[in-house]
Amino acid sequence: MSAWSSTLDALMRERAAALFGYAYVLTGDAHEAEDLLQEALVRTFRSSRRVANIDAAHAYVKRAISTAFIDRHRRATARPQRAGGDDGDYSLARASAAGPDPSVRVAAHLDLHAAILTLPPRERACVVLRYLDDLPVAGVASELGLAVGTVKRYLSDAVARLREVCADVDFDTPESIPVDAHARGGR
Known part of the structure; x- marks a missing residue:
C-alpha cells in the first residue's frame, strides 16, 4: 500500500466525521456535503501528494472543502438559474x-x-x-x-x-x- 493511500485510509477512519460535519455546516445538505467531501478528497490526493501525517492531510482536505464550496457557488452564479423551488434556493431553508x-x-x-x-x-x-x-x-x-x-x-x-x-x-x-x-x- 502506498504512503498516500495509507494516509487517506487513516484520515477517513479517524477524521471522516469531522470533515463531513465541516462540509455539512457549509452546505446545509447531507448529500451536498458528501459530494463536497468527495471532491475535496480527490483534489487533495489525486496527484499522490506527499502528506506527512494525518494532521497535514486533514488541513489540506479542509482547505479543499472551503475552496470547492466557494468554487461551486461561483460557477453556479455564472450559469442560468431555474425559477423557484430549485434545490439551491436557500431562502426556503x-x-x-x-x-x-x-x-x-x-x-x-x-x-x-x-x-x-x-x-x-x-x-x-x-x-x-x-x-x-x-x-x-x-x-x-x-x-x-x-x-x-x-x-x-x-x-x-x-x-x-x-x-x-x-x-x-x-x-x-x-x-x-x-x-x-x-x-x-x-x-
Missing part, C-alpha cells in the same frame, strides 16, 4: 429547518443554521471558520487565501446579517487588537 421541536435551544440553533445558509459563500466560509472552527481572523485569511482586511469585511457583513435574524446570538470574541494611545504632536 428557514421554513423547512424550523421543526416542531419544543426545545428553544434547538430552535435557536436551527434558526442560526438557516440564517448562515442565506449568507453568500465567502461570508459563510469566513463565519464557519471563525466562529465554529474558532480560528483567528488571520487563520481564516490564511485558510481561504484572502487578505485579513477582506476577511474582516466579510465577517462584519455576515455578523450584521445574522444579528438581524438571530439577535440573541453572541458573536463578540475575546480576540482584540492592542492599541497604544499616543498624544498628537510628540511624546
Whole structure:
C-alpha cells in the first residue's frame, strides 16, 4: 500500500466525521456535503501528494472543502438559474429547518443554521471558520487565501446579517487588537 493511500485510509477512519460535519455546516445538505467531501478528497490526493501525517492531510482536505464550496457557488452564479423551488434556493431553508421541536435551544440553533445558509459563500466560509472552527481572523485569511482586511469585511457583513435574524446570538470574541494611545504632536 502506498504512503498516500495509507494516509487517506487513516484520515477517513479517524477524521471522516469531522470533515463531513465541516462540509455539512457549509452546505446545509447531507448529500451536498458528501459530494463536497468527495471532491475535496480527490483534489487533495489525486496527484499522490506527499502528506506527512494525518494532521497535514486533514488541513489540506479542509482547505479543499472551503475552496470547492466557494468554487461551486461561483460557477453556479455564472450559469442560468431555474425559477423557484430549485434545490439551491436557500431562502426556503428557514421554513423547512424550523421543526416542531419544543426545545428553544434547538430552535435557536436551527434558526442560526438557516440564517448562515442565506449568507453568500465567502461570508459563510469566513463565519464557519471563525466562529465554529474558532480560528483567528488571520487563520481564516490564511485558510481561504484572502487578505485579513477582506476577511474582516466579510465577517462584519455576515455578523450584521445574522444579528438581524438571530439577535440573541453572541458573536463578540475575546480576540482584540492592542492599541497604544499616543498624544498628537510628540511624546
